[in-house]
Amino acid sequence: MAKALEYRDVSFSYGEESAFRMEHLNFSVEEGEFVAVLGHNGSGKSTLARLANGLLVPDGGEVAVFGTTVTQKNLFDIRRQVGIVFQNPDSQAVASIVEDDVAFGAENVGLPREEIGERIEFALRAVGMEEYRTATVSRLSGGQKQRVAIAGVLALRPKIMILDESTAMLDPRGRREIVEVVKELNKREGITVLLITHFMEEALLCSRAVVMNRGEIVMQDTPEGIFRRGEELVTYNLALPRIGEICNRLRAGGMEVPYTLGVDALAEEIAKCVS
Amino acid sequence: MLKDVSFGQYYPVKSFVHNLDPRLKILFLIGYIVAIFLAKELLALGVAAAVLLLAVLFAHIPFGKVLRAVRGVLFLVLFTAVLNLFFHGGDAVYWDAPAVLWEWKIFRVTQAGIMFSVFLILRLFLLVICSSLLTYTTTPVSLTDGIESLLTPLKWIRFPVHELALIMSIALRFIPILMDETERIMNAQKARGAMLDSGGPAKRVKAIVPVLIPLLLSAFRRADELGDAMDARCYSGGKNRTKYKKLHFSWRDLFALVLLAALIAGIVVMRFFPVFPL
C-alpha cells in the first residue's frame, strides 16, 4: 500500500545566498500516523511542510501523496488532500466571520452550496467551535482562531493535516486546545497528522517523533526513545522536556526511576522507589 | 485596544433594517441621495427626513449614535453653509426674487442665499445620516457581498469583480489587526522615548518612521502568510468558485423598495408641481 506521504531523495534550497540546504532527504509517513517533527528554528521543519503540498517545489527528487507525485498540474488535488495550518493565528483567516472563513476552501473547489453548509457544520463541530459560527474572528482568543484555521482546512476533507508550528504563538491553554483537537481528529477521523513544534511536551502525545537539524532528519523514534537520548538532543539545539530532566537528576542522585515521561507514571515510580 | 471600536461602526442589534438585503440598502442610499438633491422645497425634504426617521426607528439605532455621526461633519457643513450664506449672490436658480436682506462690501445676504444654506445643511445632514445608517446596520462583509453582487454585470466587460470584492473583504478583515499592531508598535517606540505627538511638522514626519517601517514590514509578512494560507486552501481565483452565502431578496426588501420608489416619485412630482411654491 502506498504511504500517505513520502519524500524520495528530496533536495531543496532557498537560492544561492541562503545557508539552508536540504539534500537527499528520505522520509515517509504511514496513513493514520501521528508524527511529531521537532527541531530548532531554521532546522527545516517548515520547509518539510511546504514541500508536502507544493507550496515549495523540490530542486531534486520528489514528494508523493498516497503514491501520486506532486507536480504543478495536480496541485489542486494534492492540496485537497494535504491541509496545512500555519503559525500566526492572525494572518490565516480570509473573512471576518467564522463561517465565511471556514467556507473559503470549500468555495474554492466549487462545492455546491448545501454541501458547503454541511462541511462548515462538520468542521466547526470537529474543532468544538460550533457555537461560534457567526462570531467575528478578530474577537476570538488565539486558540480559538487556530481552531477556526483547522476547521477551514478540515472543510476540504483532507486525509493529511500538517500543523506548521501552529501552537508556537499560543498560551498554554490555547496550545492544549489545539493538541487535543488534533489528537481527536487523528483518532476519530483517521486523519494522518504531522505536528511540527518545538514544544517537547507536545511530542509526547505522538506515536512517532522525528528530529530535524540543518535540513536533515537526524533522529527517528518513539517520543520516549527520543528523550532517552537527551544529550544528543541538546547537540541539535533542543532541550529535554523538563520531566526528562527531573528523571535524570533523580537517577543521578541514586534513585533508579525508569525513564518515564508522564507525570502520573513518574509519581508512581517515585512512590515505588521510596516505599 | 483600538480594535474594539469596530470599523464601519456596525451596531450589532437585530432589526428590520439590519435584516434587509445589503444590495437594497446600497440602492436605497443612492436613490435617497438623488431624491434629496432633487427636492427643491422644504416640504419634500421634510418628507424625506420623515422617511429617514422611520428607518432609524426601525433600525433600533439610538438617536445618540445617529447624532454622533452628524457631529463628525458638523463643522464642515456649517462652514460651507456660512460661506454660501454670504457669497451666494442670489442668482435665483430656484427662487424668483433675489431679495437682498443685508449687504456689506462683498458680503451679501439674500433670501435665496438663506434658503440655499438651509437646504444645504439639511441635505448634507440627511446624506450623512442615511449613509451612517447603512454602515450601522450592515456588516462590512455583507456590504462587500452587496457591492460584489451589484457590480456583477460588469463582469461582461471583464471587470475583475470577484477579485475586487475579495480585496475589499480582506482589507476589512485586516483593518482591526493592523490598527492593533499600530498601537503596539507606537507603544513600544514610546517606551523607547519616541515623541510621537509633539514637535513641528518636520519632526513629526521623522518621528513616524520608527512606527511606519515595522508596520509595513509586518503587513508584508502577513500578506505572505495569508497568501500561503489561501494557496493551501486551494485558492485559484474566481474561476469555478462557488459562493456559500447567497443574498436573499425578501418581502421586507420589497417593502423598503416600494417606500423608496414612492419617496422619489413624490419628490419628483413635487419638483414640477410645487405644493408651497416659494
Place this chain on the structure above:
Amino acid sequence: MRIVAEHLSYTYNADSPFATKALDDISLTIEEGEFFGIIGHTGSGKSTFVQHLNGLLRLPSSLKRGKKKDPAVLTVGEFDLTSRKTNFRALRRQVGMVFQYPENQLFAETVFEDVAFGYKNFAEKKPEADEVARAVREALEEVGLDYGEVKGMSPFDLSGGQKRRVAIAGVIVTKPEILVLDEPAAGLDPLGKREVMELLHRLREHWCKTVVVVSHDMDEIAENCTHVAVFAEGKVKKVLPPAELFPHAEELLSLGLDIPLTAKLVLALRKRGMEIDCDYTVEDFVKKVLAQKGEKC
C-alpha cells in the same frame, strides 16, 4: 524604586457600547530588587497593569484638570502617576518595557542605530558620538551579541533569537532601574528560550534593580521569581512567593492556569500518600524526594 498600586481601575473605551473593565480596584506592591512574576490569562488585566508602570496608559487624574479625584494610588519610586505634574518622560527612562515579540519594533538600517534610538531619545541634550557608542556597545554585549560583528548589520538579517536580543538591548540601553517584560520568551525555540531566561538573570544581577516579567511559563516562574501575582478577571487574586503560591495548585488550576511540573508531581505523589515539602524549583524537589528515600533506607 518601589512600585505601589492601590485601588487601581481601568476601563477601555469607557462610555461606549464596547466598554470593558480591564482592571478592577487592584492593589499591589513590588519592592526594589524583586524578580517579580505576573501570571494570568490573556484578558486578565496583566498587560493593562504593566502598561501603567511607564505611563503608556494613564490614570484620568493625570490627564485632565479637575477630573473627579478617584481613590487610586500609583507610585513608581518618586513618581506619582496620578498627578498631572509628573514627568512621564523621565519615568519612561527609568522603567524600561519589553513588549511581546519585541523584534517587531526594529526599524533602523543598522543594529547600532536601532539600539541607539532609545538612548538618543532620552538624552537631555544631544549626546556625543563616543558616548552613544559606549552605551550601545555595553547593551549589545550585555545581551550576548558581538558588538563588532553586528553593529553594522541590518537588524532584519539576524536570526529570530538575535533579533529579540537586539530589541532587548534597545530597551536596556538607557539603564532603566526597572525592567518590565511581557512574555520575553514567546515563540522562541528551547535554546532561544534558555538564552533569554539566562539574560534576565544577568540583567537583574548587575543591570536593572528590579525585573517584572509577565509569563505563561509556570516552570520558569517557579524557578526564578521572588514573588508572583496572579491576575484574573481584572483583579489580583494572590501575591505570594512561589513556594507559598503553588501549594494552592488546585485553585490555580480552577482558574484555568497552568502549574509547574514540580507542583503537578507533588499533587500526584500526594495521591500516593507521599508529602513533598519543597519550594517548587526542580533542584529542591529532587533534593526532597531523594531525602525521603534516604530516610526509608
